[in-house]
Amino acid sequence: MDQKSTITETSHAEHPTAAQYFKVAMILTVITAIEVGIFYLEFLGIWIIPILFILSAGKFALVAMYYMHLKFDHSLFTWLFVAGFILASAVVIALMVLFKSF
Amino acid sequence: MSQEHIDSNHEQTSTGLNHRKMLMWAFLGSDCMFFGSLIATYLVYKGKSLSGPMPIDVFDIPVTSVSTFVLLMSSMSMVLAYAALKRGNMKAFRIWLASTAIMGATFVGFQIYEFSSFATHHVHVDCAHIDESKMTELELEVAKDCKPDDHHISKEVGLKPQTNLFGTTFFTLTGFHGAHVTLGIIWLLSIFFLSFKKGVVTPAKDLDVDLAALYWHFVDVVWIVIFTVVYLFGVFEGF
Numbered sequence: 001m002d003q004k005s006t007i008t009e010t011s012h013a014e015h016p017t018a019a020q021y022f023k024v025a026m027i028l029t030v031i032t033a034i035e036v037g038i039f040y041l042e043f044l045g046i047w048i049i050p051i052l053f054i055l056s057a058g059k060f061a062l063v064a065m066y067y068m069h070l071k072f073d074h075s076l077f078t079w080l081f082v083a084g085f086i087l088a089s090a091v092v093i094a095l096m097v098l099f100k101s102f
Numbered sequence: 103m104s105q106e107h108i109d110s111n112h113e114q115t116s117t118g119l120n121h122r123k124m125l126m127w128a129f130l131g132s133d134c135m136f137f138g139s140l141i142a143t144y145l146v147y148k149g150k151s152l153s154g155p156m157p158i159d160v161f162d163i164p165v166t167s168v169s170t171f172v173l174l175m176s177s178m179s180m181v182l183a184y185a186a187l188k189r190g191n192m193k194a195f196r197i198w199l200a201s202t203a204i205m206g207a208t209f210v211g212f213q214i215y216e217f218s219s220f221a222t223h224h225v226h227v228d229c230a231h232i233d234e235s236k237m238t239e240l241e242l243e244v245a246k247d248c249k250p251d252d253h254h255i256s257k258e259v260g261l262k263p264q265t266n267l268f269g270t271t272f273f274t275l276t277g278f279h280g281a282h283v284t285l286g287i288i289w290l291l292s293i294f295f296l297s298f299k300k301g302v303v304t305p306a307k308d309l310d311v312d313l314a315a316l317y318w319h320f321v322d323v324v325w326i327v328i329f330t331v332v333y334l335f336g337v338f339e340g341f
Contacts, residue, residue, distance in 0.1 A: 018185055025178035029171060036167045039334050049335060056330035059174075060323050067181050067319045074119055077127045084131025088138025095142040 015072055024066045031059050126313045130320050133282075137324050140278060141331060144271040148336075151266035154240035157336035160220045160261050169212035170329050173283075176205035177322045180290075180315050190305045196297055199311075202318065203290040206283055213280045217273070220261040227255050272332065279328060282321045289314050 016024075035055050038048060065071040070078045096102055115121050149156075183198035225241055229248035237245065244257045263273040293314055297303035303310065 015185070015188075016181075018182055021178055021181045021185070025175060028174045028177075032167065032170055032174065035330065035334060036163060039163060046338070049338065052330050052334050056326055059326045063177060063319055063323050063326065067177050067322075068316055076117070076119060077123065080124065080127040080131045081134070082131075084134035085138075088134040088141075091135065091138045092142040092145065095146050099146045101146050101148065 015069060016066055021066070024062055028059055028062060031055050120309065122309060122313060123316075126316050130316065133320065133324075137275075137279070137327075140271075140275040141327065144275050144332060147267040147271050151268045153266055154238075154243065155220075155223055155225075155259055155261045155265070156238070156240065156268060157272075157333075158238055159225070159240045159259075160223050161333055161336055162216070162219075163333060165212065165216065166329065166333050169209050169216075170325065172205050172212070173209045173322055173325050176202045176209070177319050179205065180318045184308070184311055184315050187303070187305055187308050187311055192297065192303075195303075196294060199290055199294050199297070203287050203294065206287040206290070206318075210280055210283055210287070213276065213283075217276075222258060223260050224256050225259050229253060229255055275332065276328065279321065279324055282324070286314075286318050286321055289317065 035052055038044065038051055038055075041048070044051065064081070068081075070081065117124070179198045179201040183195050183202060186192075186194035186198055225244045227237075227241055227245045227248065229245070229252040232245055232248070234242060240259060244255065244259070247257065248255055261269045261272075263270050293303060293311060
C-alpha cells in the first residue's frame with residue numbers, strides 16, 4: 001500500500017491567521033451585544049424568539065467552522081458532529097411536541 | 103519516510119484520518135445529545151413550576167452577558183494558543199493557554215456567584231406604591247405580607263434545585279455545563295504545566311492541544327445555546 005495514502009491527515013487546508021481569529025471574536029462579541037440589546041426591545045414581542053434563534057445559530061456556526069476548524073478539516077468530522085447535533089435537536093423538538101410545550 | 107519517523111499525529115489508519123481526532127468528534131457529537139436532552143427537559147418543564155422564583159425573578163442578563171463574553175474570548179485565546187504552538191512560539195503558547203484557563207475560571211466564578219445569588223434571592227416590595235401591572239407573580243405574593251404601617255418589606259425566596267421544576271432543570275443543565283468547563287480548565291492547566299517538560303508539548307505533537315481546544319470550543323458552543331434558550335428565551339411566556 002502506498003505509504004503516502006495511509007498516513008493520517010489532521011488538516012486539509014491552511015488554518016486562519018491570528019488576525020482572522022480576532023475578526024471572528026469581534027463578530028461574536030458584536031452578535032452577543034446585539035442579542036442583549038434586542039432582549040430589551042419590548043416592541044418586538046414574540047418576534048424576538050426567531051431573531052435571537054438566528055443570531056445564536058450564527059454564533060454557533062462561526063465557532064464550529066473557524067475555531068473548531070470544521071471548515072478546513074475533513075468532512076467526516078463535520079458529519080460526526082452534525083449527526084449528534086441533529087439527533088439532539090430532534091430529541092428537543094420531539095419532547096416539546098410530546099409534552100405540548102410550544 | 104520510515105515508520106520510525108512518523109510522529110504521533112501521523113500514524114497509519116484505515117480511513118486516512120487520525121483516530122484520536124475522530125474519537126474526539128464522535129464524543130462531541132454524543133455530548134451534543136447529552137446536552138440536548140438536558141435542554142429538552144428544561145424546555146418541557148418551563149412555566150410548569152407551581153411556585154416561584156421563576157426565571158424573570160432571578161435572571162440578571164447583564165451579568166450573564168459579561169460571563170458569556172468572557173467565555174467567547176477564552177475561545178479566541180485558545181485558538182491563538184494553538185496557532186502559537188504550530189509556529190513553535192512556546193512563550194506565546196503558554197501565555198494564551200494560561201489566559202484561556204484564567205478566563206475559564208472567571209466564567210466558573212461568575213457561575214458560582216450566580217448560583218449563590220439565586221439561592222439567597224430576596225424580593226423587595228415597596229408597600230406604599232404597589233403597581234400590580236408592573237410586578238411579577240412572586241412580588242405580588244410577597245406584597246400580600248405588607249402591613250398598613252410597612253413602607254418596604256423584603257423576603258428571602260431562594261432558588262435551589264429542590265425549590266421547583268425550574269430550579270431542578272436549570273441547576274442540572276447549567277451545573278453540568280459548569281462541570282464541563284471545570285474539566286476543561288484542569289485539562290488546559292495540565293497541558294500548561296507539561297509544556298515546561300522537554301519534549302512533551304511540541305509543535306510536532308500539536309494534536310494533544312488540538313483535542314483539548316476542540317473540547318474547549320465545544321463547551322463554548324453549548325453555552326451559546328444555553329445563553330439564548332435558557333436565559334434570553336427564559337423570560338418569554340410564549341416560548
